[in-house]
Amino acid sequence: MSAPLLEVEGLDVAFAGPRGLVPAVRGVSFTLGREKLGIVGESGSGKSTIGRAVLRLLPETARVSAQILAFEGEDLLALQGRALRRLRGRRITMVMQDPRFSLNPVMPVGEQIAETLRVHRVARGAAVRAKVLEILEAVQIRDPERVYRAYPHELSGGMGQRAMIAMMLIADPALLIADEPTSALDVTVRRQVLAILDDLVSRRGMGLILISHDLNLVASFCDRVLILYAGRVVEEIRARDLQHCRHPYSRGLLASLPRLERPSASLPTLQRDPDWLNGPVYRFGEEVPA
Amino acid sequence: MIAVEELGVRFGQDRDAVQAVEGVSFRVAEGESFGLVGESGCGKSTVLRVLCGLQREWRGRVEIAGAALSRRPPRGFFRGVQMVFQDPYGSLHPRFTVDATLAEPLAIHGLGDRRRRVERVLEAVGLDPAFRYRFPHQLSGGQRQRVAVARALILEPRVLLLDEPTSALDVSVQAEILNLLSTLRSERGLTFLLVSHDLAVVSHLCSRLAVMRAGRLVEQLPVETLRSGAAAEPYSRELIEASRG
Amino acid sequence: MSGVTLPTAGWRAWLLSERPGSALQARLGQGWLAWVAFRRNRLAMLGLGLVLLLLLVAALAPWISPYDPNLQNLRLRLQPPGADHWLGTDELGRDILSRILHGARITLYIVTLVVVIAAPVGLLVGTLAGYFGGWVDATLMRLTDIFLAFPRLILALAFVAALGPGIDNAVIAIAITAWPAYARVARAETLTLRGADFIAAVRIQGAGPLRIVGRHIMPLCLPSVIVRITLDMAGIILTAAGLGFLGLGAQPPAPEWGAMISTGRAYLLDQWWVATIPGIAICLVSLGFNLLGDGLRDLLDPKRRGG
Numbered sequence: 001m002s003a004p005l006l007e008v009e010g011l012d013v014a015f016a017g018p019r020g021l022v023p024a025v026r027g028v029s030f031t032l033g034r035e036k037l038g039i040v041g042e043s044g045s046g047k048s049t050i051g052r053a054v055l056r057l058l059p060e061t062a063r064v065s066a067q068i069l070a071f072e073g074e075d076l077l078a079l080q081g082r083a084l085r086r087l088r089g090r091r092i093t094m095v096m097q098d099p100r101f102s103l104n105p106v107m108p109v110g111e112q113i114a115e116t117l118r119v120h121r122v123a124r125g126a127a128v129r130a131k132v133l134e135i136l137e138a139v140q141i142r143d144p145e146r147v148y149r150a151y152p153h154e155l156s157g158g159m160g161q162r163a164m165i166a167m168m169l170i171a172d173p174a175l176l177i178a179d180e181p182t183s184a185l186d187v188t189v190r191r192q193v194l195a196i197l198d199d200l201v202s203r204r205g206m207g208l209i210l211i212s213h214d215l216n217l218v219a220s221f222c223d224r225v226l227i228l229y230a231g232r233v234v235e236e237i238r239a240r241d242l243q244h245c246r247h248p249y250s251r252g253l254l255a256s257l258p259r260l261e262r263p264s265a266s267l268p269t270l271q272r273d274p275d276w277l278n279g280p281v282y283r284f285g286e287e288v289p290a
Numbered sequence: 291m292i293a294v295e296e297l298g299v300r301f302g303q304d305r306d307a308v309q310a311v312e313g314v315s316f317r318v319a320e321g322e323s324f325g326l327v328g329e330s331g332c333g334k335s336t337v338l339r340v341l342c343g344l345q346r347e348w349r350g351r352v353e354i355a356g357a358a359l360s361r362r363p364p365r366g367f368f369r370g371v372q373m374v375f376q377d378p379y380g381s382l383h384p385r386f387t388v389d390a391t392l393a394e395p396l397a398i399h400g401l402g403d404r405r406r407r408v409e410r411v412l413e414a415v416g417l418d419p420a421f422r423y424r425f426p427h428q429l430s431g432g433q434r435q436r437v438a439v440a441r442a443l444i445l446e447p448r449v450l451l452l453d454e455p456t457s458a459l460d461v462s463v464q465a466e467i468l469n470l471l472s473t474l475r476s477e478r479g480l481t482f483l484l485v486s487h488d489l490a491v492v493s494h495l496c497s498r499l500a501v502m503r504a505g506r507l508v509e510q511l512p513v514e515t516l517r518s519g520a521a522a523e524p525y526s527r528e529l530i531e532a533s534r535g
Numbered sequence: 536m537s538g539v540t541l542p543t544a545g546w547r548a549w550l551l552s553e554r555p556g557s558a559l560q561a562r563l564g565q566g567w568l569a570w571v572a573f574r575r576n577r578l579a580m581l582g583l584g585l586v587l588l589l590l591l592v593a594a595l596a597p598w599i600s601p602y603d604p605n606l607q608n609l610r611l612r613l614q615p616p617g618a619d620h621w622l623g624t625d626e627l628g629r630d631i632l633s634r635i636l637h638g639a640r641i642t643l644y645i646v647t648l649v650v651v652i653a654a655p656v657g658l659l660v661g662t663l664a665g666y667f668g669g670w671v672d673a674t675l676m677r678l679t680d681i682f683l684a685f686p687r688l689i690l691a692l693a694f695v696a697a698l699g700p701g702i703d704n705a706v707i708a709i710a711i712t713a714w715p716a717y718a719r720v721a722r723a724e725t726l727t728l729r730g731a732d733f734i735a736a737v738r739i740q741g742a743g744p745l746r747i748v749g750r751h752i753m754p755l756c757l758p759s760v761i762v763r764i765t766l767d768m769a770g771i772i773l774t775a776a777g778l779g780f781l782g783l784g785a786q787p788p789a790p791e792w793g794a795m796i797s798t799g800r801a802y803l804l805d806q807w808w809v810a811t812i813p814g815i816a817i818c819l820v821s822l823g824f825n826l827l828g829d830g831l832r833d834l835l836d837p838k839r840r841g842g
Contacts, residue, residue: 017483042460043431157330187328187487213461256465258494259519260533266469267494270462342739381732385754387561395740420554423561428553441736505689 003073005175005207006032006054010067013049013058013231021063032175036208038218038239041228046212050228051177054209055094056084072174090120093168098145099160099179103152110136110148113167120171135166139189139196158189162196169200175207176213180287183212192220215242215253218280227253235282246282291481292318292341297350299336299505310336311348312505320448323475323482325492325499327337327511332484333505338446338451341483355448369399372442376454378434382426388437389410389422393436408513411440415470427487432463439470440518450475452484456491468494493517501526547818568687572834579830594637600633604790613806622630623808626798634790635816641702641791642820645775645784648706650764653714658753658760660714661721666729666748676722683715687774690783695783702791705784713767720763723757758835765828769821776817792817 001190015026025046030037041047049154052058054069054074071092078088091177106114113132117123123131129148136144139162152160161181168176178197178212182190198221201208212218218225227235227250235247245251252270280289299311311333318324326334339345340352342493343363352359355370375381382391392408412419414434425532426434429501435455442450455471456464472495475482486492501508501523509523519530549566555561573579592599601621609626616623622631664675691708697705728734729752737751778784780794787794792813799810 042462081488159384185491188329188528191532215461253461256462257488258465258468260490260493260530263513264494267465268470269469317665344739345733350700365741368739371739372809373736373739375736377732381736383737383751387558389558394737394742398737398740398742398746423558424553425554425561425565445740 004031004033005072006209007068007070008050008054008066009069011050011053011069012063012065013046013053014063015059016061018065024231025053028228028231028233029237030226030233032207032209034205034207035224036198036210036222036271038222038225039209039228040213040215040218040225041209042213044230045228046231047213047228048179051094051179051209051211054177054290055088055092057094086120088117089168089169089173091173092175093171093173094167094176094177094179095161095164095181098184099152099155099157100165100184102164103160108149108151109155109163110150113163113170116167116171122171131170132166135170136163138169139163139166140192140202141166155159157185158193158212161185161193165193165197165200169204172204175209176201177209177211179211180213181210182217183214190217216257232276232277233281234276237282237284241285244285246285246287247276249276250282291322292324292352292483293353294337294341295351297337297340297348297352299333299340299345301350308337309486310505314350314502314505314507316500316507316510318481318483320481322498323496326483326485326502327487327489327492327499328502328508329487329529331504332502334502335453335501336514338373338453338483338485342371342451343367344372365399369445370447371449371451372445372447373451373453374435374438374455377458378431378438379426379439379458382434384426387425388417388429391437392441392444395441399445401445402535407438407444411444414443414474415440430463431459432466435459435463435467436470439467439474440527446478447480449481449483450507452482452486454486454488455484455486457486464491471476471495475498484527489530501529552757569834576830578826579833582823582826582828582830584712585819586827589639589820589823591642592636593643596636596640600630600636602630602633604629604633605788606630613809614807616808623806623814625795625809626802628745631795631812635792635794635813638673638790638792638795638816640815641785641789642772642775642817644711645702645709646768646771648805649710649713649771652707652710654717654760654764657714657717658721660755661718661723661760662725662748662752664718664754665722665725666744666752672722675718679715682711683759685712687712690767691774691778691783692781700783700786702785702789705775708778709771713771716767717760717763720759721756721799722752724759725752728752728755741805758831762828762835765824765831768824768828772817772824 008031009029011025011028012023014021014023027110028050033103039047039050049058053064054071054076056079058064064077066077071087103109110132113135117128117131132148133144141159141162147159147163155163181197182193183195197208210218210222211272219239222239225239225242226233226239227245227247229249234235235245235250237245242254245254249270252268255268256270258267280287282288292465294317295315296420297311297314298309301308301310314333314337326337328334336345340348341354341359343359346361365480386394389408392411393404396404396407408422409419412422417433418434427438429458444477451473457468458465468491472481474480482495483514484492484495493513496513498510498512499516500510503525509521509526511521515521516530519527521530549560550564551746552560552666554565606629608624610628611620611624612626612628614620614624618809620630620632622635625631625634660679664672680780687709691705692710692771694704734747734751737747776793776796779791780797782794782797785791785794794807795813802809
């Protein structure tokens with residue numbers, strides 16, 4: 001068991017709104033080593049907020065506090081200015097949902113990827129272009145020269161997302177946060193992109209946090225899964241044990257998914273229990289009181 | 291109920307022209323629920339837009355409820371065919387209350403008894419009548435989609451076209467909306483034409499489906515074949531495989 | 536999931552209720568929330584204050600003016616600001632304060648008429664052009680371009696040459712050059728809205744194009760046009776003042792601020808107040824409208840993006 005890459009304990013995030021402070025993340029704790037962790041939740045569960053809190057990408061209206069929020073032993077909340085920028089894009093990076101919106105539409109893709117190298121002074125001059133082409137090949141883009149010169153709107157969804165992954169991995173980070181990386185992609189392309197991600201992450205010994213609303217996708221891809229409800233982790237479980245999850249919300253979520261193989265006249269719907277907001281949670285099958 | 295023959299839709303002109311739909315033919319019986327699946331850009335949404343009268347330029351023959359569809363359908367046509375859109379937020383006018391949104395089709399067709407009709411349709415979709423004067427931004431995704439379904443039903447159509455009705459919704463809400471649609475179909479004897487990229491949703495709601503790719507209809511199959519994965523065409527099998535767990 | 540508390544009693548509770556009982560209650564509630572958000576912007580409130588001041592002064596001018604604005608007193612001409620005449624007197628001995636207060640009426644008259652004429656025309660042309668596209672769009676936009684090409688002052692001169700000087704002709708001249716900008720704003724909004732799902736939804740309900748434009752699209756274009764108008768207001772006031780300055784607007788002895796500056800010019804060095812004070816009045820009113828317009832835009836933009 002290697003030393004944890006990311007250590008989170010008691011993370012709280014609240015947003016200041018016109019009617020007061022609205023909590024988005026409540027007391028979330030987890031550690032991440034060189035493994036793949038999935039964070040699953042519906043809209044409003046706080047899953048994206050966690051990813052952004054780690055990278056300190058939240059807006060000014062956000063109030064972030066934690067007992068521990070440390071990356072490779074360094075306190076993330078204490079970092080400012082240059083130290084923070086050295087971390088972002090270099091040691092920790094993030095892949096977002098839709099490449100149409102996360103890539104700069106007026107810059108060729110190759111230039112954007114190269115920018116990472118230049119900003120973090122990983123390479124200079126001619127070596128930059130060579131490295132970009134190399135990483136484009138690593139994400140299985142067959143014609144890296146063409147894609148280097150292309151603009152984001154000229155690429156298909158799958159290719160754009162692979163370019164995004166290339167951009168985020170080129171500086172060789174230790175941790176990659178992927179926020180719904182395949183939600184905007186077609187079904188047949190999803191597997192391909194995830195496979196590439198899987199391959200690269202394993203080979204480089206990186207840590208990966210995969211944030212998604214798709215429970216099955218996360219379970220088939222990650223080692224461990226955190227299920228979020230209303231800003232809290234209600235269940236933490238090994239991916240292969242997902243079928244044996246215990247929290248009523250997790251079970252309800254699993255049950256309400258329409259299944260290809262299993263016909264049903266009526267899908268069981270989730271009955272939200274107010275108890276879930278503050279009640280007991282489950283860690284690896286064991287109940288943990290609130 | 292619906293008969294489509296050699297439907298073709300072309301966008302743009304000359305060299306920039308894109309053949310979005312080509313030679314698509316299928317039939318849907320009355321009371322049947324038919325699915326149209328495929329990846330983005332395959333033309334399935336375009337087929338829906340032709341059927342509801344939004345897409346006015348097309349080739350081929352389309353018949354709905356025995357009457358041929360014309361390029362400029364008369365107002366009465368819209369009472370028979372309605373559509374539920376994908377994005378529950380974008381499909382409701384941001385400045386109209388739920389009541390105004392539901393009353394609009396009634397006003398367009400000169401139907402009276404507005405209060406009772408609105409109340410009845412709200413009840414049918416399981417919406418609390420207290421939400422009647424809310425604006426879309428005050429409703430959750432699931433609630434908005436219920437309003438969209440209510441709006442589609444208030445004119446009492448025979449055919450309901452559904453364009454990815456649950457793909458923008460949370461998983462837990464999706465189940466509710468799917469159940470609602472199922473119930474409404476059996477209660478009212480509606481004919482459904484459902485477009486989705488999610489095969490699981492299609493397998494839940496439809497009895498037959500067609501697979502589309504690059505504007506063409508690849509294969510038509512019953513839902514049992516979908517479940518067993520024993521489709522005839524390799525592309526269909528590929529799609530089914532990719533959708534499994 | 537909310538850590539939010541709502542008031543439970545009183546009219547605030549009624550406005551913020553999550554279960555409005557009527558369309559009116561719902562709209563008033565939204566209006567109240569908008570007002571609360573607007574209130575937070577101090578500069579915008581200042582702008583609103585200045586505009587309200589203009590309205591108040593214009594309404595009450597005859598009752599709050601210490602003197603008759605046209606009353607001449609040649610023995611007291613060009614008096615500096617003092618106890619009897621707070622803002623001094625002009626070259627004919629008329630009280631400047633009273634003239635300023637009455638001049639507010641004229642300014643308001645001009646501004647209101649211009650908006651009443653130009654805004655509906657601009658809105659109509661813009662939304663029709665944007666929605667129908669094709670040759671309708673091309674024709675209407677070329678028409679718009681023609682009117683946009685005229686500099687306001689030059690067109691006003693042309694009008695005056697044709698119809699004679701006077702405040703009404705000045706208003707028409709300004710309105711004619713103002714509407715194209717609103718048409719463009721409305722058209723831009725319409726082009727974005729045209730492809731929205733809720734417009735498609737109302738089309739498949741069988742609504743005709745005029746109903747769609749009038750009931751569904753125009754209300755959504757209104758906020759941008761309103762913001763554009765308030766930001767334009769300063770320009771309108773200054774143009775009117777310019778026309779007055781040239782003697783083409785309100786005719787003497789009307790206390791129009793621009794005309795006052797013009798006649799006061801001759802005495803600028805020694806009796807600065809005669810020209811400067813109307814100038815300050817114009818400045819304040821223009822500033823007020825600008826700040827108000829900025830505040831409205833801040834209010835309407837984020838709302839549009841999210842809702």
